[in-house]
Every structure is written in C-alpha cells, then in structure tokens.
Amino acid sequence: KAGVTQTPRYLIKTRGQQVTLSCSPISGHRSVSWYQQTPGQGLQFLFEYFSETQRNKGNFPGRFSGRQFSNSRSEMNVSTLELGDSALYLCASSLGGGLATRRGDTQYFGPGTRLTVL
Amino acid sequence: AQSVAQPEDQVNVAEGNPLTVKCTYSVSGNPYLFWYVQYPNRGLQFLLKYITGDNLVKGSYGFEAEFNKSQTSFHLKKPSALVSDSALYFCAVRANNNAGNMLTFGGGTRLMVKP
Numbered sequence: 001k002a003g004v005t006q007t008p009r010y011l012i013k014t015r016g017q018q019v020t021l022s023c024s025p026i027s028g029h030r031s032v033s034w035y036q037q038t039p040g041q042g043l044q045f046l047f048e049y050f051s052e053t054q055r056n057k058g059n060f061p062g063r064f065s066g067r068q069f070s071n072s073r074s075e076m077n078v079s080t081l082e083l084g085d086s087a088l089y090l091c092a093s094s095l096g097g098g099l100a101t102r103r104g105d106t107q108y109f110g111p112g113t114r115l116t117v118l
Numbered sequence: 119a120q121s122v123a124q125p126e127d128q129v130n131v132a133e134g135n136p137l138t139v140k141c142t143y144s145v146s147g148n149p150y151l152f153w154y155v156q157y158p159n160r161g162l163q164f165l166l167k168y169i170t171g172d173n174l175v176k177g178s179y180g181f182e183a184e185f186n187k188s189q190t191s192f193h194l195k196k197p198s199a200l201v202s203d204s205a206l207y208f209c210a211v212r213a214n215n216n217a218g219n220m221l222t223f224g225g226g227t228r229l230m231v232k233p
Contacts, residue, residue: 004161033219043208043223055218090161094219104150104169105219109161 002027004093004110012116018079021113023091025072031055031096032074033107034066037088046089049074050096081117088112120145122211124224131199132232139194139227141209148214151192152221153183156206165207168192169214179203199231 005024013019025032033056034046045058049068066076072093078085092107094100121144131137143149150169154162166177173185183194192209206228210221 031219033221035221035223042225043210045220045222048219050218056220058220092162092219096219101218104152104167106152106164106167107219107221108164109154111159111161 004091004108006089006091006110006113008113009111010114010116012118013081014118015081015083017081018077019081019115020075020077021089021091021115023074023076023093023110025074025091025093026108029093029095029108030072031094031105031107032068032072033092033094034074034076035090035092036060037090037112038086043090046076078115083117086115086117088114120149120211120213120222122209122222122224124207124209124227126227127225128228128230130230130232133201134198137196137199137203137229137231139207139209139229141192141194141224142190143192143209143211144190145211145213149192150212150214151183151185152210153177153181153192153194154208154210156208156226162208165194199229201231201233204229204231 007022031050033048037043048056052068063079068074090112092109094105094107123142152167153165168175168185176182206226209224
C-alpha cells in the first residue's frame, strides 16, 4: 500500500499570504489528523477529520482551518501567514472507525510539508 | 488534559550496548501509548503501541517498551543499539475513549549511538 502523501514538500511564503497544504491518506483510512512541528513548541495537534467532519480541534487560532473530501483526502489552510507559522506540517492517517479506535487506531505519518514564512 | 514528559533531551549510547529512552505520561482513564521515530527531513515512523494486556510490547527494528501503570511510564528499550538507530524519538499518549485521534507528544529525545 502507498503511504501517506503530502504536497507540496516545501513552500516559501511571505507574511500576510495564505497557503493550502494537501494530504492523501493511506487507502482505506478515513481519519486524517494534522500536526505542527516547530523547534520551540514541538509537535502540536491541529485538528482531525473523519468522514468529512472535524472530530477534534487543537488550540490554534481561527487562521488555521481544514477540510476533508469524500475520498478522505484532506487540505489545511493557513490565512494571513505570520513568521511564527514557519514549521513542518505533518499529516497522519488512520482507520478511524469505532473498532479501530478501541484498538488504538495507529496513526501513520506523511513526510510533511516544510513551510517557511518570510 | 493529557501530557507526556521525556526527561532527557539526548541519550548517548555505544553501539552494541542496551538503550533506554524514558517517557512518563498523564491522562484521564486508561492510556493508549505510542512510540515514533523521526529521521532527518522525514515524517514520523510508528515503532510500537500499548493498548492493553501485556506490559511488555514488542515493535519494529528490535525495539520494545514497558508499560508501568503505577509509575505512569512507558520506556522504550532495545537490547543492542545500532548506529542506524540514531534519530529523534517521540512518545505519545491519547485517552482510551471514543473521542477520536488526538495524540499528545512529548518533546522528543535525540538518541546518539556511537560506533
């Protein structure tokens, strides 16, 4: 099976711009989660989507948003970029259903999108 | 709220020696616990997880972890370290409930294995 894919792998933007990142989950996985990784804050949960609905949300401002499509692919959007948004954005997919959740529902991560805000 | 602590920023070990990377957690109710490894410019790779049952969990690449409920710990171990094990290791927790998949990660421990 192909793993989680993320596009693009690298992005350079300037302050005030907006950006959209894309994630394609492993085939058959219906849950997609997004994480931000920075040297200062470490790995922080952004949000999770399951069956096109946001199921969980982390403590990030409203500039960060996401969505999931019927084929489970997900996008996240960051508007009005700030310098502090420079980070590695990781997407993870998992089965997501009730039975999987009770069995730990392992998340598998993509390679990430490196966003640099100038 | 749930949290994870990895008390060591870096662990140094000689090749062939056993290694331990420490993790303690806090969560309401029973935990699901995970270990991931990250190589430079890569995403996280899943190593192993604890759900329930045996306290000793075996995972990929010869790694294992021991769950200790009384000490709220989930330390990662390997009997004989390899230079190729050098990487960044993350412990993560989430509550054993049906509230979805929000993982809380520790700050990471850099493992350096010297030849």
